[in-house]
Amino acid sequence: MKWLELVQVAGATLVAAVTVVVLYSLGVRLTAIAGDVNERKPSWVRPLAYVCFGLCGLAVLFGLYLIIPYFSK
Amino acid sequence: MVALVIALALFFDFTNGFHDTANAMATPIATGAIKPKTAVALAAVLNLVGAFLSTEVAKTVSGGIIKEGSDGIQITPEIIFAGLMGAILWNMITWLKGLPSSSSHALFGGLIGAAIAGIGIHSINFESLMQKVILPAIFAPVIAGAVAYLCTKLAYALTSRHDPESGGKLTQKRGGFRTGQIFTSSLVALAHGTNDAQKTMGIITLVLIAAGLQDPGSGPQFWVITSCALAIAIGTYSGGWRIIRTMGSGLTEVKPAQGFAAESSTASAILASSHLGFALSTTQVASGSVIGSGMGRRGTSVRWGMAGRIALGWLFTLPAAGIVGALTAMLVQTGVVGVVIAAVAGTAAVLYMFLRSKKSHVGHHNAVEVDQAGQAVRFRKKKKAMSVSSSKDEPKGGL
Numbered sequence: 001m002k003w004l005e006l007v008q009v010a011g012a013t014l015v016a017a018v019t020v021v022v023l024y025s026l027g028v029r030l031t032a033i034a035g036d037v038n039e040r041k042p043s044w045v046r047p048l049a050y051v052c053f054g055l056c057g058l059a060v061l062f063g064l065y066l067i068i069p070y071f072s073k
Numbered sequence: 074m075v076a077l078v079i080a081l082a083l084f085f086d087f088t089n090g091f092h093d094t095a096n097a098m099a100t101p102i103a104t105g106a107i108k109p110k111t112a113v114a115l116a117a118v119l120n121l122v123g124a125f126l127s128t129e130v131a132k133t134v135s136g137g138i139i140k141e142g143s144d145g146i147q148i149t150p151e152i153i154f155a156g157l158m159g160a161i162l163w164n165m166i167t168w169l170k171g172l173p174s175s176s177s178h179a180l181f182g183g184l185i186g187a188a189i190a191g192i193g194i195h196s197i198n199f200e201s202l203m204q205k206v207i208l209p210a211i212f213a214p215v216i217a218g219a220v221a222y223l224c225t226k227l228a229y230a231l232t233s234r235h236d237p238e239s240g241g242k243l244t245q246k247r248g249g250f251r252t253g254q255i256f257t258s259s260l261v262a263l264a265h266g267t268n269d270a271q272k273t274m275g276i277i278t279l280v281l282i283a284a285g286l287q288d289p290g291s292g293p294q295f296w297v298i299t300s301c302a303l304a305i306a307i308g309t310y311s312g313g314w315r316i317i318r319t320m321g322s323g324l325t326e327v328k329p330a331q332g333f334a335a336e337s338s339t340a341s342a343i344l345a346s347s348h349l350g351f352a353l354s355t356t357q358v359a360s361g362s363v364i365g366s367g368m369g370r371r372g373t374s375v376r377w378g379m380a381g382r383i384a385l386g387w388l389f390t391l392p393a394a395g396i397v398g399a400l401t402a403m404l405v406q407t408g409v410v411g412v413v414i415a416a417v418a419g420t421a422a423v424l425y426m427f428l429r430s431k432k433s434h435v436g437h438h439n440a441v442e443v444d445q446a447g448q449a450v451r452f453r454k455k456k457k458a459m460s461v462s463s464s465k466d467e468p469k470g471g472l
Contacts, residue, residue: 016341
């Protein structure tokens, strides 16, 4: 029985999905804060939101890089 | 015979495509993130691309469930023909019922049935069957569901905004998730292409080898890859609207943040499993994710009746496809006449189901009633778009 592989798949799924979702959610949240009218906010909020989206995109691209055999061979 | 099997395999690929469009595109259609027609077109293109990306899975298609090789039994084109027949008919039936069910399980079921009838029960490797089909079928929805549940919780927790003083709810502004859904659902479609088109490539290659037209141990030829990729893309484009309806609105009500979480989990699970060699079914992962994300959002109910019907469908997939496969195998063994009878009967059955589906037409215009709600939600997005105007050109690019 391949229990180890099962655990590996479950773990990889968890890590990958949580990374993407957390980064994207942070991005959404920061964009929301940056978009608030009538509220003072630090000027780094919007750039930070973009950094979150960017990291999220990078995480996805890294995942693709790992998976497509053309690159990882 | 070889030509017939290849034609049948390509048709199976086509049914596989339209059966599984729902996995990737049901939730974005339901939330109104992408228009239905655009969604299936996008899924079709990504399936096409995905099919070309990797041919790793193609090499291990029957996966040792049927003992092959020198000490085992040689799989004949006849067995594959019978197996494909079982798989196609089961795919058509579940499509008519709007049930998302695993195309790969249908294929395995058909092949197993055909092998038992055509060769004998000793030809089946039950340990391998347990390991490759039955246990993953239990774990796929559980893993995907649990991860989707957690992700939905996280997404909502991270974006819930309360006024620090009064404690009242602020505008939540979760519109960004709708844009994100386009990317995550594309990823699912891509993952599907890398997985499912491979199975048909594997089958055709197996037939070519069995018929002595290709060297054993060599990979799929280029025309095989191309035609399989095209077949699955065309299938995806024709859209299994009935199944999209079930996945998009039958299981639970889907909101953009939920859809985003569900699709991220689906994509991660499929890609992780296909990369680490513990094959999980795309359909089962996607259904599990949708249910999990439905449980993760407060105020949503999961329609367990529908979930139960789907699970029941999964239980029947192996035996039902197996029985059709077995019957076809017995017919085919009687000789050329049997093959002709089987082919004609199969075509007639597919045609009959197609005609019956016409009676209650489900197309892109009415696949998801939520489309109405989707438009209402999109209306709200416009207001949001003003305050978050530049969120569209965020540097999320690539993909």
